[in-house]
Amino acid sequence: MGRRAASAQSTQNTATRSLSLNRIRMGCTVTRRIADILLQLFVLLVTGFLLLVLVDLRDRSGQKITASDSNPEAGLPSPPKSGTRARAEHAGETVVGSGERAPAYVLQDASKPAGIDTAANANQGMSVALSADGSTAIVGGPGPNNVDRDRSPSVGPAGAAWIFIRSGGAWVQQGSKLIGTTSARGGGLWSQGASVALSADGNTAIVGGPSDDGTTGATWVFVRRGGIWSQQGDKLVGTGTYRASETGVPLGQGLSIALSADGDTAIVGGWRAEGLWVFTRSGGIWSQQGKKLVGSGAVGSARQGTSVALSADGNTAIVGGWSDHDGTGAAWVFARSRGIWSQQGKKLVGSGAVGGARQGTSVALSADGNTALIGGPNDNPWDRSVPFGLGPAGAAWVFTRTDGTWSQQGEKLVSTGATGSARQGISVALSADGNVAIVGGLASDGMGSASVFTRNGGVWTQDETLVTAGAVGKSSPSVALSADGRIVLLGGSNDNGGIGAAWTFAQQAGHWIQEQKLVGSGEARKPTSFSAISSEDRVMGRANEERMGSAAAARPGGGGSAQEPPLFPQRIRSLHVEE
Numbered sequence: 001m002g003r004r005a006a007s008a009q010s011t012q013n014t015a016t017r018s019l020s021l022n023r024i025r026m027g028c029t030v031t032r033r034i035a036d037i038l039l040q041l042f043v044l045l046v047t048g049f050l051l052l053v054l055v056d057l058r059d060r061s062g063q064k065i066t067a068s069d070s071n072p073e074a075g076l077p078s079p080p081k082s083g084t085r086a087r088a089e090h091a092g093e094t095v096v097g098s099g100e101r102a103p104a105y106v107l108q109d110a111s112k113p114a115g116i117d118t119a120a121n122a123n124q125g126m127s128v129a130l131s132a133d134g135s136t137a138i139v140g141g142p143g144p145n146n147v148d149r150d151r152s153p154s155v156g157p158a159g160a161a162w163i164f165i166r167s168g169g170a171w172v173q174q175g176s177k178l179i180g181t182t183s184a185r186g187g188g189l190w191s192q193g194a195s196v197a198l199s200a201d202g203n204t205a206i207v208g209g210p211s212d213d214g215t216t217g218a219t220w221v222f223v224r225r226g227g228i229w230s231q232q233g234d235k236l237v238g239t240g241t242y243r244a245s246e247t248g249v250p251l252g253q254g255l256s257i258a259l260s261a262d263g264d265t266a267i268v269g270g271w272r273a274e275g276l277w278v279f280t281r282s283g284g285i286w287s288q289q290g291k292k293l294v295g296s297g298a299v300g301s302a303r304q305g306t307s308v309a310l311s312a313d314g315n316t317a318i319v320g321g322w323s324d325h326d327g328t329g330a331a332w333v334f335a336r337s338r339g340i341w342s343q344q345g346k347k348l349v350g351s352g353a354v355g356g357a358r359q360g361t362s363v364a365l366s367a368d369g370n371t372a373l374i375g376g377p378n379d380n381p382w383d384r385s386v387p388f389g390l391g392p393a394g395a396a397w398v399f400t401r402t403d404g405t406w407s408q409q410g411e412k413l414v415s416t417g418a419t420g421s422a423r424q425g426i427s428v429a430l431s432a433d434g435n436v437a438i439v440g441g442l443a444s445d446g447m448g449s450a451s452v453f454t455r456n457g458g459v460w461t462q463d464e465t466l467v468t469a470g471a472v473g474k475s476s477p478s479v480a481l482s483a484d485g486r487i488v489l490l491g492g493s494n495d496n497g498g499i500g501a502a503w504t505f506a507q508q509a510g511h512w513i514q515e516q517k518l519v520g521s522g523e524a525r526k527p528t529s530f531s532a533i534s535s536e537d538r539v540m541g542r543a544n545e546e547r548m549g550s551a552a553a554a555r556p557g558g559g560g561s562a563q564e565p566p567l568f569p570q571r572i573r574s575l576h577v578e579e
Contacts, residue, residue, distance in 0.1 A: 121499070122498070122500055123499075124140070124141035124162065124502065125475070126500065127139075127491065128490070128491040128502050129196045129205075131200060133482060134482030134483075134486065135166045136163065136164070136174075137198075138161055138162070138164075138196045139161065139164065139193075140161045140208075141520065142193040142209070142211075158192055159209060160192055161192065162518075163205070164520075166487075171515070173520055175227070175228065177521075178205065178220075178222050179192060180207060180231060184234060184237075194254060195208035195210075195254060195255060196208070197258050198259065199260070199261060199262060200483070202224070203263065204222070204223055204232075204263030205221070206219055206259055206266055207221075207257075208255060209235075209254050210271060212235070217253030218236060218237045218253055219235065219236045219253065219254045232284060232286070233286050236286055238273075240291050240292035251272050253277070255270050255271045258309050260313060260314030261314075264282075264314065265278065266280075266310075267279075267308050267310050269304070269306065269307065269308040270305045271306060273304065273305035274298075274302065274304045274305065275319070276292065276317065278317070290339075290341055293334050293343075295321070297347045300324065301323055303322055303323040304319050304332065306321060306322050306323075306361060307361060307362045309365040311367060312367035312369075315337075315369065316334070316336075316365060318334075318363045319334070319363070320359070320363040321360045322360045322361045323358070325349075326356060327358055328358075330348060331372065332347050332348070333372070344401075345404070348406055350376065354379055357377075357379035357394075359375070360375075361377050361425060361426065362377075362425060362426065362427045362428045366432060366433060367433070370400060370402075371401075371409075371430060372401075373397070373430050373437050374398075375396045376394065376395055377392065377424060377425040378392045378423075379392055380392050380394070392421060394414075394423040394425045394426070395412040395414045396412065396437065397412050398437070398455075413453050413462075415462060416462055423476070424441035425441065427439075427477055428440065429479045429480055429481035429488075431482070431485030432483035436455075437454075437460070438453075438481050440479040442474070442476065443467050447467055447475070447492075448467075448468045448492045450465070450477060451466075452464050452466065452512065466512055471495050471501070472496040472497070473495055475491075475494040475495055475500075476493070477490050478493075479491070487504065487505070487506055487507075489502055489504055490504075490505065501519045503516070503517050504518065
């Protein structure tokens with residue numbers, strides 16, 4: 001019996017060991033299979049990454065080849081035609097130099113126009129503005145368009161602005177690009193052209209450079225006489241005591257600017273200014289008027305000064321602060337009486353916003369200052385029309401003033417044709433009478449677009465949507481509007497690999513027609529010392545009453561990080577100081 005029991009126990013132990021070995025083998029097999037699967041996934045990921053790199057290199061190479069092609073229109077497809085998009089087939093010419101024009105077929109993949117003498121990454125169209133009659137345009141380009149020329153690359157980008165004039169329906173560049181000089185401290189990373197503005201007659205231009213002098217920022221004024229532009233005085237830099245929370249923080253003056261119709265009053269905002277500065281001109285001499293204006297009622301760091309606008313007479317100013325109250329955003333109105341500025345009412349916050357709309361990213365005023373338009377490109381960030389619920393759709397709000405009291409007019413303005421991440425309200429503009437509103441945003445394909453709204457009897461309705469046909473790449477648009485609301489200028493700073501451009505639209509027979517794509521040219525020149533302009537040169541003149549309009553800067557507002565609206569290209573965005 002003992003032997004049988006021992007034998008049975010031995011057999012059981014053998015079976016147990018065999019079972020354990022089988023389990024171990026099975027475990028090893030499963031482990032090997034999992035390792036094989038993980039290895040295959042890793043190989044697929046690496047292969048996919050390499051393919052993406054190769055595709056990107058091919059696209060960049062193709063852009064370079066296309067840009068140098070002497071026949072850019074050959075073999076390119078016609079643009080799509082749909083809905084309310086502007087009718088823009090073969091609708092004009094592309095300005096490609098000082099007085100040069102070349103045929104411009106409106107093509108989605110059009111390359112850099114032949115003859116352009118501008119280095120890459122000029123970011124033309126970062127800001128745009130129009131004279132009241134729409135015959136003079138200014139286009140800002142804060143990128144390093146003149147490095148590699150007469151200036152040392154170590155100096156950094158100066159930026160510039162280009163002037164175009166309209167005659168007989170055709171646009172041509174007027175003179176060389178405008179680059180401000182100074183006898184004062186500063187000169188590195190100027191970023192001139194981040195914002196621009198024009199007087200009503202187009203004879204005074206102001207250009208902002210928020211990165212001047214270690215991002216203190218500054219603005220430069222230019223005047224036109226007999227078709228010749230020259231700088232007026234030294235750069236303008238606002239003074240004023242920092243608030244306790246602002247000590248030592250670069251202000252970025254010149255991020256936003258605006259001019260009165262006569263060009264004698266200018267307001268300047270900055271990305272960390274928490275307010276704005278006012279400058280006035282007398283006898284050709286500019287001086288600061290009063291202290292920095294800071295709106296009351298702000299919650300947290302409001303970023304007052306991100307956007308500004310001015311009435312035609314220069315007595316009403318509005319300043320946007322997109323970051324107020326955790327990104328809800330707001331705008332503040334100031335009124336001037338006998339040279340003294342004071343806040344008018346409480347901050348303006350549009351109703352009906354969904355989420356942190358960042359109202360105040362852009363602002364505009366009518367000529368009489370009684371109608372205000374406020375853009376909030378982050379409104380409705382969970383728009384269900386966008387994949388995964390991401391947005392935002394964006395919107396704009398209208399406010400009107402009666403006897404000094406401001407109130408919202410109607411519901412927020414949202415284009416019915418907008419899809420996806422439209423970011424409506426990136427930029428805004430108003431006609432002189434306040435009855436035509438332009439709201440800049442993105443089309444479904446990422447191209448810059450502008451929705452036109454009109455007011456009749458206090459009721460706003462959508463008109464057409466203007467899309468930048470002929471654009472190469474995606475751009476957040478800047479917009480400007482003539483006083484009569486019949487000429488639109490739409491900038492796209494990322495067009496064609498960062499060269500940038502601006503597009504002109506005109507209303508004809510009740511419809512909007514794209515006219516031309518403007519790309520400034522001009523070799524860099526060595527900065528020269530500024531020359532003072534005498535009172536005899538003060539021809540920036542007062543506009544005729546019938547064409548007085550708000551010549552506010554159409555700067556797109558904001559910055560482009562998690563703390564600021566994603567509007568600036570990376571080159572300028574990197575200059576911002578984050579909290």
